[in-house]
Amino acid sequence: MPDSEAPISRQARWQRKHKALGLCIQCSRKVFRSWRCRKHYELYAVKQRLRYVPKRGRYGDVTDKELRAELKRLTSAAKRKSRA
Numbered sequence: 737m738p739d740s741e742a743p744i745s746r747q748a749r750w751q752r753k754h755k756a757l758g759l760c761i762q763c764s765r766k767v768f769r770s771w772r773c774r775k776h777y778e779l780y781a782v783k784q785r786l787r788y789v790p791k792r793g794r795y796g797d798v799t800d801k802e803l804r805a806e807l808k809r810l811t812s813a814a815k816r817k818s819r820a
C-alpha cells in the first residue's frame with residue numbers, strides 16, 4: 737500500500753509530508769530541530785520541560801543527597817554555635 741493511501745489521519749499525512757520535505761510539522765517553515773521550526777521547537781521544548789514532574793527524590797532542582805548534606809551542614813553549624 738503506498739504511503740499516500742495509508743489509513744492515517746489527514747493531520748498525520750500532512751506531518752509526514754512536511755517531514756519528508758524538511759519543513760516544520762506545525763507551520764511549513766524550514767526545520768530547525770526535531771521536525772520543527774525554531775519557534776515551534778522552542779515551544780515544544782518548554783512544553784516538554786513543564787511536562788516532566790519528578791515523582792520522588794527531588795525538592796525543586798535540589799537532589800535528595802544535596803538536601804541532606806545542606807541539612808547536616810546547617811545542623812552541625814547550629815550545634816557548634818550553641819556550644820560556643
Ligand SMILES: [Zn+2]
Nearest residue numbers: 760763773776
Ligand atoms: Zn513551525
